[in-house]
Amino acid sequence: MKFGAKLINTENIEQFTEIVSTVNKLCSKGSGGKTCIIKLNHDSMCFVLPEFASNHMLFYSSGQVSFWMRIDALLLFDFYIFEGKSIEKSSVMIEILPENLLHVLKSTPNVKNLKLKLANKQTVCLSIEIEYCGISLKSKSRTITHDIPVKIISSSFLAMKDFQEPNLKDTALSIQMPGLKTLKHMIERMKAMGDHITIEATKNGDLTIRIQTECVSVSSYFKNLPVQVKKNELCSYSMRLSIRRMNDFINSIQVKPDKIICNFINNKYAHFLVIQNGNLVLHYLISSILD
Numbered sequence: 001m002k003f004g005a006k007l008i009n010t011e012n013i014e015q016f017t018e019i020v021s022t023v024n025k026l027c028s029k030g031s032g033g034k035t036c037i038i039k040l041n042h043d044s045m046c047f048v049l050p051e052f053a054s055n056h057m058l059f060y061s062s063g064q065v066s067f068w069m070r071i072d073a074l075l076l077f078d079f080y081i082f083e084g085k086s087i088e089k090s091s092v093m094i095e096i097l098p099e100n101l102l103h104v105l106k107s108t109p110n111v112k113n114l115k116l117k118l119a120n121k122q123t124v125c126l127s128i129e130i131e132y133c134g135i136s137l138k139s140k141s142r143t144i145t146h147d148i149p150v151k152i153i154s155s156s157f158l159a160m161k162d163f164q165e166p167n168l169k170d171t172a173l174s175i176q177m178p179g180l181k182t183l184k185h186m187i188e189r190m191k192a193m194g195d196h197i198t199i200e201a202t203k204n205g206d207l208t209i210r211i212q213t214e215c216v217s218v219s220s221y222f223k224n225l226p227v228q229v230k231k232n233e234l235c236s237y238s239m240r241l242s243i244r245r246m247n248d249f250i251n252s253i254q255v256k257p258d259k260i261i262c263n264f265i266n267n268k269y270a271h272f273l274v275i276q277n278g279n280l281v282l283h284y285l286i287s288s289i290l291d
Helices: 010-028 054-059 098-106 157-162 180-190 243-252
Strands: 002-007 036-040 044-048 065-072 079-083 092-096 111-121 123-132 142-149 151-153 171-176 196-202 207-212 217-222 227-229 236-242 259-265 269-276 280-287
Touching: 002 010, 010 065, 010 098, 010 111, 010 243, 010 280, 065 243, 092 098, 092 123, 098 123, 098 142, 180 207, 180 243, 196 243, 196 259, 236 243, 236 259, 236 269, 243 280
Parallel strands: none
Antiparallel strands: 002 079, 002 111, 036 044, 036 092, 044 065, 065 280, 092 151, 111 123, 123 142, 171 227, 171 259, 196 207, 196 236, 207 217, 259 269, 269 280
């Protein structure tokens, strides 16, 4: 098994740091601990919650969350190579504290390039070699290596199946959400009013986000949003969600998404899709609040 990646472009280094920052925030606000799984393939790098299994989401209790993020490694990294142990074992999964990885990336001002590889140094670790630019034109660059302990996860069929990309075949309706800044401002104001929000979308592209308590009822309306109807059974679909979970999700996004899509699935959970530059896809799932 062989893995190596290199970032030279400053914008790509910044984007990778934003991605890891997003993952770290999602893990810290998740249902379990603060670790995540990195799944490495020949052309991609995926970040997943350890307890994630998209096929099990229907059985989650109210207000539970999970996420799955895929990066197109060939587009993001200036150099990327991964070779599995065999054709059958064409990927590997490692468990890591994203906080440790983020700490390394954020301590890298004036970076010339950054290299990642898996290494066995008494224990398996993700080795990150950072070359810093010299302080002045005459000074030499310097290189520092950080070793972050990781745990290799079983590559059994069950484990690999559980960590596959979420299946969208049961989606009834998909609608594009308003911009991230608009969502942040709206959810921030609503969370002081109650514990739950209702998101309702119609097949005509109308979206309503509403909070209702015994004392107050506030709704925000959006018209003519891009929409895709997968099942023509109802004129509208709605979901009651934890506003705290929704707020955690919105404020965890540190990347600059092109769009955020909300998929309504079986009235059991909301599936949010965050897409950036065609090289990043984040699936975020929030199970509905049952009355």
